[in-house]
Amino acid sequence: MKDFATIAIPSHPKYLSIVRSVTGKIAQIYEITETLTEDMKLAVDEACANVIKHAYQGDRTKKIVLKYKITKKSFNVIIEDSGIKAKTDLIKGRDLDDIRPGGLGIHFIKRVFDVFHFDETKKKGNRLILIKYMNIKK
Amino acid sequence: MKDFATIAIPSHPKYLSIVRSVTGKIAQIYEITETLTEDMKLAVDEACANVIKHAYQGDRTKKIVLKYKITKKSFNVIIEDSGIKAKTDLIKGRDLDDIRPGGLGIHFIKRVFDVFHFDETKKKGNRLILIKYMNIKK
Amino acid sequence: MNIGIASYKGSKVIQLSGDIDMYSSPELRTELMGLIKKRISPLYVDFKEVSYIDSSGIATFVEGLKIMKTYDGRLRLFCIPQGIMEIFRFSKLDRVFEIYGSIDDAINS
Amino acid sequence: MNIGIASYKGSKVIQLSGDIDMYSSPELRTELMGLIKKRISPLYVDFKEVSYIDSSGIATFVEGLKIMKTYDGRLRLFCIPQGIMEIFRFSKLDRVFEIYGSIDDAINS
Ligand SMILES: Nc1ncnc2c1ncn2[C@@H]1O[C@H](COP(=O)(O)OP(=O)(O)O)[C@@H](O)[C@H]1O
Ligand SMILES: Nc1ncnc2c1ncn2[C@@H]1O[C@H](COP(=O)(O)OP(=O)(O)O)[C@@H](O)[C@H]1O
Numbered sequence: 001m002k003d004f005a006t007i008a009i010p011s012h013p014k015y016l017s018i019v020r021s022v023t024g025k026i027a028q029i030y031e032i033t034e035t036l037t038e039d040m041k042l043a044v045d046e047a048c049a050n051v052i053k054h055a056y057q058g059d060r061t062k063k064i065v066l067k068y069k070i071t072k073k074s075f076n077v078i079i080e081d082s083g084i085k086a087k088t089d090l091i092k093g094r095d096l097d098d099i100r101p102g103g104l105g106i107h108f109i110k111r112v113f114d115v116f117h118f119d120e121t122k123k124k125g126n127r128l129i130l131i132k133y134m135n136i137k138k
Numbered sequence: 139m140k141d142f143a144t145i146a147i148p149s150h151p152k153y154l155s156i157v158r159s160v161t162g163k164i165a166q167i168y169e170i171t172e173t174l175t176e177d178m179k180l181a182v183d184e185a186c187a188n189v190i191k192h193a194y195q196g197d198r199t200k201k202i203v204l205k206y207k208i209t210k211k212s213f214n215v216i217i218e219d220s221g222i223k224a225k226t227d228l229i230k231g232r233d234l235d236d237i238r239p240g241g242l243g244i245h246f247i248k249r250v251f252d253v254f255h256f257d258e259t260k261k262k263g264n265r266l267i268l269i270k271y272m273n274i275k276k
Numbered sequence: 277m278n279i280g281i282a283s284y285k286g287s288k289v290i291q292l293s294g295d296i297d298m299y300s301s302p303e304l305r306t307e308l309m310g311l312i313k314k315r316i317s318p319l320y321v322d323f324k325e326v327s328y329i330d331s332s333g334i335a336t337f338v339e340g341l342k343i344m345k346t347y348d349g350r351l352r353l354f355c356i357p358q359g360i361m362e363i364f365r366f367s368k369l370d371r372v373f374e375i376y377g378s379i380d381d382a383i384n385s
Numbered sequence: 386m387n388i389g390i391a392s393y394k395g396s397k398v399i400q401l402s403g404d405i406d407m408y409s410s411p412e413l414r415t416e417l418m419g420l421i422k423k424r425i426s427p428l429y430v431d432f433k434e435v436s437y438i439d440s441s442g443i444a445t446f447v448e449g450l451k452i453m454k455t456y457d458g459r460l461r462l463f464c465i466p467q468g469i470m471e472i473f474r475f476s477k478l479d480r481v482f483e484i485y486g487s488i489d490d491a492i493n494s
Contacts, residue, residue, distance in 0.1 A: 005156065006146040013299035018143065018163045020295075020328070025156045038359050045330055049298045096368045100342070101335035104367055108331060111366060151408035158404075158437070176468050183439055187407045234477045238451070239444035242476055246440060249475060 005068045011052045011081070012060040019048050019066065023077070026068050030136050032075070039112040040075070040132070046105035047079050047128055055083030055126055075132040077113075082125035088118050143206045149190045149219070150198040157186050157204065161215070164206050168274050170213070177250040178213070178270070184243035185217050185266055193221030193264055213270040215251075220263035226256050279307050284379055288316050293325030296333035304333065308340045317349035320382055324355035334367065341373065350374065352382045388416050393488055397425050402434030405442035413442065417449045426458035429491055433464035443476065450482065459483065461491045 007022055009015040020041040027037035048064055056062045067078040093110075094103025110116050115131035145160055147153040158179040165175035186202055194200045205216040231248070232241025248254050253269035277300035280291040288311060296304060311319055321337075341351050354376040356364065364370045376382035386409035389400040397420060405413060420428055430446075450460050463485040465473065473479045485491035 004148065005153065006144075007160070008144040010142065013297065014167050015143065016297050016299060017167070017295060018160055020297075021159045021163050022145070022156055025159050029152050029155065035359070041328075042330060042363070045297065049330065049332065052298070099338060099369070099372050101339040102331070104331035104334060107367070108363075151406065154406050154408060155404065158406075173468070179437075180439060180472070183406065187439065187441065190407070237447060237478070237481050239448040240440070242440040242443060245476070246472075 004070075006065065008063055008065045010060065011056045011062040011064050011083075013049070013052060015064075016045050016048055020045050022066070022068075026070070027075070030070055030075070030138070032134075032136075036112070036134075039108075040077075043109040043112045043130065044077055044079075046108045047077075047130065050105055051079065051081045051083065051126070051128075055081045055086065057084065059083075070136055070138070072136055072138055073133060075134060075136065077130040079128040079130070080122070080125065086118055086126050088120075142208075144203065146201055146203045148198065149194045149200040149202050149221075151187070151190060153202075154183050154186055158183050160204070160206075164208070165213070168208055168213070168276070170272075170274075174250070174272075177246075178215075181247040181250045181268065182215055182217075184246045185215075185268065188243055189217065189219045189221065189264070189266075193219045193224065195222065197221075208274055208276070210274055210276055211271060213272060213274065215268040217266040217268070218260070218263065224256055224264050224266075226258075277301075277304065279304060281307070281311075282322075284320070285383060287318065287320055287383060289320040289322055289379065291322045291325070293327075295328040296326060296336075297328065297330045298332045301330075301332040301336050305336045305339070308336060309343075312340055312343055312349070315347060315349065317344065317347075318352050318382075319344070319349065320379060321351070321353045322355055322379065323353055323357065323360060326357065326360060329360050329363065334363070334369065337373065338369070352376060352385075354379055354382045386410075386413065388413060390416070390420075391431075393429070394492060396427065396429055396492060398429040398431055398488065400431045400434070402436075404437040405435060405445075406437065406439045407441045410439075410441040410445050414445045414448070417445060418452075421449055421452055421458070424456060424458065426453065426456075427461050427491075428453070428458065429488060430460070430462045431464055431488065432462055432466065432469060435466065435469060438469050438472065443472070443478065446482065447478070461485060461494075463488050463491045 005026060009018055023041045023044045024037055027040055051064050065080040069076040093106035113130040113132050117129045119127040119129055147156055161179045161182045162175055165178055189202050203218040207214040231244035251268040251270050255267045257265040257267055277294040277296050282289045282291055344351050352374045356375060386403040386405050391398045391400055453460050461483045465484060
């Protein structure tokens with residue numbers, strides 16, 4: 001196992017603080033700038049919040065798995081659930097000029113990560129792949 | 139999955155900061171006092187350091203799995219590796235009056251956790267079970 | 277997250293600290309809606325000790341603002357830390373909310 | 386962890402900050418042994434900004450002290466935060482190390 005960390009948490013919002021803290025610590029280990037680290041924490045938090053809200057429809061007793069894989073050229077986060085399959089063509093943030101509650105999460109994710117991709121080969125549930133291309137000191 | 143969080147990290151000392159931070163966040167979620175939280179962070183860190191040093195003999199590319207299970211009556215951490223089996227009768231801290239480097243880790247673990255037990259039924263590697271009995275708000 | 281309600285020169289100030297996320301924002305929503313129901317205006321929100329906000333926290337303020345607009349209420353945010361200000365800016369919400377550098381700026385404007 | 390070497394009233398002070406753990410203690414060991422090799426004594430260590438220390442960090446200081454004792458050198462620790470002091474006390478090392486509340490106490494003693 002090389003530079004591959006995994007966490008599995010219940011789909012309860014109270015565990016999102018763990019997601020942020022692990023994301024932040026991993027970014028820190030790889031000497032990612034503080035600003036980018038904060039943006040990544042927000043992005044991964046939003047992706048997990050969407051799993052709770054949409055894939056699990058608020059059920060707080062399911063499981064979310066996050067895999068962090070760091071290469072010389074990219075920071076990868078893979079988020080897996082066993083919930084309702086996302087209709088990927090319906091996933092988009094709101095028009096930023098259409099001021100209303102909600103619809104910002106996807107923007108916050110795509111602001112940081114170059115790749116936002118659902119792995120359609122996963123049979124049950126979802127596997128969201130987030131990739132940020134960058135040079136990483138290892 | 140109920141109040142069960144898992145992390146898997148490489149057996150590299152740089153990942154110990156993640157172990158501390160996850161331990162701390164979980165303790166915080168369950169409103170464990172700050173002093174006890176700090177003691178638990180140290181204990182779990184020491185247990186993982188021992189896995190790196192003794193079970194994996196310094197090999198930084200193996201895997202350590204930590205499972206946190208919180209019940210109303212106990213805070214449980216299960217630490218698994220696939221390294222050399224511990225000779226449980228040889229595991230003990232040094233006499234605290236015999237001042238020399240090393241030999242404190244086990245003391246730091248047992249100071250906090252009521253149970254320090256290797257599950258001998260595990261076939262390959264080790265499964266260390268740490269239990270702190272306490273009333274936990276859920 | 278922690279919420280405190282303070283009075284400053286006769287005005288109501290919501291003082292927030294810590295992380296505002298999907299876990300804590302429902303509590304913020306309850307407090308905010310309670311004050312909005314009483315039609316308190318202007319309503320001030322102190323962001324100085326806020327360490328984090330996600331889209332659920334922002335949605336809570338957007339929702340509150342929308343309701344307050346129906347009765348010409350004013351929602352004024354102040355002391356927003358730089359990282360959080362970036363999020364407001366990126367979301368184009370810096371143009372929607374009244375944002376001030378300090379409580380006195382907010383009150384005297 | 387960060388290490389700085391400062392001079393204060395002609396004495397060498399090792400200034401530590403952050404977490405001293407199995408990952409960072411080898412760097413601390415290198416610095417400490419470098420100064421010990423030069424037989425600098427007394428040697429002062431500022432713990433004020435230390436947020437965490439584990440058994441590997443403590444082992445590093447015990448090792449350093451043992452070597453220094455062979456030439457009657459003095460190792461003086463100061464400004465140890467309360468949580469960390471608890472660990473020294475629990476390990477019965479508060480009786481082994483010279484520990485002071487401030488750098489001036491350490492220097493003037
Ligand atoms: N993991 C997901 N599974 C299914 N649908 C999703 C997921 N993430 C986002 N969506 C869809 O994309 C929309 C926009 O998401 P987002 O920008 O996070 O805003 P919000 O979740 O506040 O509506 C959601 O309303 C939802 O319809
Ligand atoms: N996970 C483990 N696997 C095998 N042996 C262990 C393990 N943990 C501790 N030990 C044994 O117990 C001794 C005391 O451990 P500890 O108090 O942590 O001190 P140290 O690791 O600094 O020697 C170790 O030297 C080692 O022989």
